Amino acid sequence: MSEQVSRRAMLRGAAVAGVGLGVAGTTGIEAAAEAPPARGRTMIGEPFRATDAPRFGIIGLGNRGGGMLPLLLAIPGAKVTALCDIRPEFAQRAARTVTEAGQPEPAVYTGGDDDYENLCARDDVDFVYIATPWEWHTPMALTAMRNGKHVGVECPIGLTLRDLWELVDTSERTRRHCIQLENCCYGQNELRALRMAHDGKFGELLHGSGAYLHDLRELLFSKTYYEDQWRRRFHTKIDGDLYPTHGLGPVGAYMDLHRGDRFSHMTSMSTPALALAEYRAEHMPPGDETWRERYVKGDVTMSLIQTAKGRVIHLAHGVSSPHPYSRLNHLAGTKGVFEDYPPRIYLEPDMSGHEWGSFDDYASYDHWLWTDVGPGPGGHGGMDYLMLYRLVQCMRLGLPPDIDVYDSAAWNAPFPLSVLSIRHRGASIPFPDFTRGRWRTPHPGTDSEKPA
Numbered sequence: 525m526s527e528q529v530s531r532r533a534m535l536r537g538a539a540v541a542g543v544g545l546g547v548a549g550t551t552g553i554e555a556a557a558e559a560p561p562a563r564g565r566t567m568i569g570e571p572f573r574a575t576d577a578p579r580f581g582i583i584g585l586g587n588r589g590g591g592m593l594p595l596l597l598a599i600p601g602a603k604v605t606a607l608c609d610i611r612p613e614f615a616q617r618a619a620r621t622v623t624e625a626g627q628p629e630p631a632v633y634t635g636g637d638d639d640y641e642n643l644c645a646r647d648d649v650d651f652v653y654i655a656t657p658w659e660w661h662t663p664m665a666l667t668a669m670r671n672g673k674h675v676g677v678e679c680p681i682g683l684t685l686r687d688l689w690e691l692v693d694t695s696e697r698t699r700r701h702c703i704q705l706e707n708c709c710y711g712q713n714e715l716r717a718l719r720m721a722h723d724g725k726f727g728e729l730l731h732g733s734g735a736y737l738h739d740l741r742e743l744l745f746s747k748t749y750y751e752d753q754w755r756r757r758f759h760t761k762i763d764g765d766l767y768p769t770h771g772l773g774p775v776g777a778y779m780d781l782h783r784g785d786r787f788s789h790m791t792s793m794s795t796p797a798l799a800l801a802e803y804r805a806e807h808m809p810p811g812d813e814t815w816r817e818r819y820v821k822g823d824v825t826m827s828l829i830q831t832a833k834g835r836v837i838h839l840a841h842g843v844s845s846p847h848p849y850s851r852l853n854h855l856a857g858t859k860g861v862f863e864d865y866p867p868r869i870y871l872e873p874d875m876s877g878h879e880w881g882s883f884d885d886y887a888s889y890d891h892w893l894w895t896d897v898g899p900g901p902g903g904h905g906g907m908d909y910l911m912l913y914r915l916v917q918c919m920r921l922g923l924p925p926d927i928d929v930y931d932s933a934a935w936n937a938p939f940p941l942s943v944l945s946i947r948h949r950g951a952s953i954p955f956p957d958f959t960r961g962r963w964r965t966p967h968p969g970t971d972s973e974k975p976a
């Protein structure tokens with residue numbers, strides 16, 4: 525066990541040590557935009573091969589994986605055939621959930637840090653779902669694709685630009701999808717605002733905001749919530765936006781990311797890192813192991829991203845200081861503005877006098893997933909279920925997924941790019957173009973048509 529813990533610690537150290545590195549392995553700012561040569565065809569628009577009963581393997585059955593399992597089991601057609609966790613009791617508990625849902629006993633892998641490789645090698649798995657600590661996401665996703673499986677990864681999909689390019693390359697070479705499972709793209713307000721944006725209600729789009737503002741202090745210091753307290757340790761290693769995709773996924777969709785626009789460059793700054801040490805002083809006993817830690821991740825990281833069309837996105841990340849939950853979720857154009865938390869809207873010509881109006885008045889724009897399917901059981905008001913429902917639907921019908929490897933890589937790039945920008949006093953860092961020039965290609969995304 526101690527050998528495994530030290531391997532985990534090594535992986536965690538190696539993963540964060542490389543954050544900010546360009547493809548060329550330098551910390552040069554221009555290197556951030558470098559693209560390695562393509563080794564396979566584009567995955568844009570690539571359909572799944574239609575599979576009536578897609579078979580899932582899940583790696584990581586802690587808070588997230590354990591919570592998503594019953595939702596997956598509730599989706600017509602979805603089968604769960606294999607489970608893996610280094611904590612045998614979590615995997616066994618999940619196996620009982622599968623059999624209680626009336627499905628055959630799944631294969632269970634609990635043989636240590638690398639046993640996930642055996643799950644990935646199975647013949648009866650079509651899609652691997654990864655819900656482990658961040659440092660495992662890229663190696664696990666690569667292993668899944670190299671074994672011929674499609675893969676869906678919890679946020680973030682990769683920590684370095686090298687990770688992100690390797691995921692793109694491997695997806696193109698193996699012809700397997702690699703999807704950031706970004707549930708927030710399926711929120712009711714996000715999908716309604718998306719459909720309104722596509723209908724021109726906001727006019728020409730100008731700017732938007734997205735964020736992950738979630739006070740996690742109590743969970744970060746809990747001895748039992750995160751396995752081996754992995755999440756707090758990131759705050760001792762790097763300063764940057766550690767969780768960009770909840771905010772950026774939906775705003776990217778509003779702005780037709782890779783369907784007509786792309787992220788061009790970004791600049792980031794962080795506040796001082798004070799709040800975790802303050803929390804520790806108030807809540808942790810003298811001599812606790814946390815007293816050996818020094819927190820370097822600024823309490824709030826703010827970034828500005830400009831797109832190729834000149835639009836501006838404000839991105840924020842803060843999990844260590846008091847803040848009611850918010851993803852900001854704001855969009856503005858030449859005809860009006862929407863902002864969330866709580867939702868409100870101002871649109872011309874529908875409104876005048878500079879008074880906010882009700883977003884409920886635009887319920888007719890709700891996405892078909894919300895009117896005809898959702899919200900469904902559990903999870904973040906329904907968006908978790910709808911994300912999985914849509915994924916399974918695309919696999920069953922042989923459609924391309926709403927979210928591809930290019931979207932996933934671009935939403936995650938602010939993790940390393942913000943680290944690099946902060947290291948260079950807020951310098952402007954160019955975004956890599958993960959599509960290799962295909963970002964103007966119209967193709968379906970989360971604003972999907974309801975299949976016949």
Ligand SMILES: NC(=O)c1ccc[n+]([C@@H]2O[C@H](COP(=O)([O-])OP(=O)(O)OC[C@H]3O[C@@H](n4cnc5c(N)ncnc54)[C@H](O)[C@@H]3O)[C@@H](O)[C@H]2O)c1
Binds near residue numbers: 583588589640
């Ligand atoms: N999308 C969302 O809304 C949302 C919500 C919560 C968490 N998450 C994400 O889900 C992921 C997991 O978070 P969590 O809160 O469930 O953490 P957790 O610590 O509760 O769960 C991680 C699980 O992975 C297992 N694990 C660790 N190393 C492993 C290995 N080598 N092989 C197999 N299993 C291994 C652990 O034993 C643990 O059960 C993170 O990426 C987190 O950011 C996303």
